[in-house]
Amino acid sequence: EVQLVESGGGLVQPGGSLRLSCAASEVTVSNTYISWVRQAPGKGLEWVSLIYSGGSTYYADSVKGRFIISRDDSRNTLYLQMNSLRPEDTAVYYCARDGRSSGWFGYFDYWGQGTLVTVSS
Amino acid sequence: QSVLTQPPSVSAAPGQKVTISCSGSSSNIGSNYVSWYQQLPGTAPKLLIYDSYKRPSGIPDRFSGSRSDTSATLGITGLQTGDEADYYCGTWDSSLSAVVFGGGTKLTVL
Numbered sequence: 001e002v003q004l005v006e007s008g009g010g011l012v013q014p015g016g017s018l019r020l021s022c023a024a025s026e027v028t029v030s031n032t033y034i035s036w037v038r039q040a041p042g043k044g045l046e047w048v049s050l051i052y053s054g055g056s057t058y059y060a061d062s063v064k065g066r067f068i069i070s071r072d073d074s075r076n077t078l079y080l081q082m083n084s085l086r087p088e089d090t091a092v093y094y095c096a097r098d099g100r101s102s103g104w105f106g107y108f109d110y111w112g113q114g115t116l117v118t119v120s121s
Numbered sequence: 122q123s124v125l126t127q128p129p130s131v132s133a134a135p136g137q138k139v140t141i142s143c144s145g146s147s148s149n150i151g152s153n154y155v156s157w158y159q160q161l162p163g164t165a166p167k168l169l170i171y172d173s174y175k176r177p178s179g180i181p182d183r184f185s186g187s188r189s190d191t192s193a194t195l196g197i198t199g200l201q202t203g204d205e206a207d208y209y210c211g212t213w214d215s216s217l218s219a220v221v222f223g224g225g226t227k228l229t230v231l
Binding site (some may be wrong): 036045046047094096099100107108109112114 | 123137153154156158160213215219223225
């Protein structure tokens with residue numbers, strides 16, 4: 001079965017940087033669409049970024065210019081480089097696989113367990 | 122402020138039926154499929170409905186989905202205490218070039 005395992009979360013000061021990883025198994029990241037979705041404490045789901053199998057990337061306006069999504073096909077791993085972090089970026093970050101992986105977007109059929117990012121001084 | 126609008130909460134008694142609405146616009150629900158997710162406390166979201174009305178393997182037929190114009194609805198029949206969770210709708214927004222979610226609906230089974 002598909003497994004997605006996030007890591008890299010932690011406490012970071014405002015203005016700092018952090019890189020999250022999402023290691024995939026039973027799915028090839030280069031052949032699928034994968035997104036980062038976050039959830040602030042006590043709040044709803046917020047889509048952050050998406051990378052298509054062809055390499056195109058999309059970002060939510062709230063993170064555009066600060067976050068970069070990428071992948072390492074040799075490691076079958078997805079990354080989210082987060083720069084210029086703000087307190088409002090505090091959230092659990094999930095990676096999620098698009099079960100259709102065609103067209104613009106299908107649906108998220110597999111999710112990781114999430115990794116917590118806390119931005120605070 | 123979410124692009125898709127859901128009621129903050131719904132409630133019903135065990136065994137009863139409940140519906141959760143998700144309202145959008147022509148650029149999202151009006152032109153793209155909708156998916157629904159269930160999130161139990163402290164866990165990652167789980168796919169319940171995709172392509173507006175299809176159920177993944179393992180999801181009981183107590184859960185159903187529909188879409189009409191710029192709105193979508195999740196229906197749950199035969200409510201169980203284990204259905205108490207937050208429910209989210211999601212889709213692609215063609216104007217924003219972004220995945221959008223509803224604000225979530227908390228289901229209480231009284």
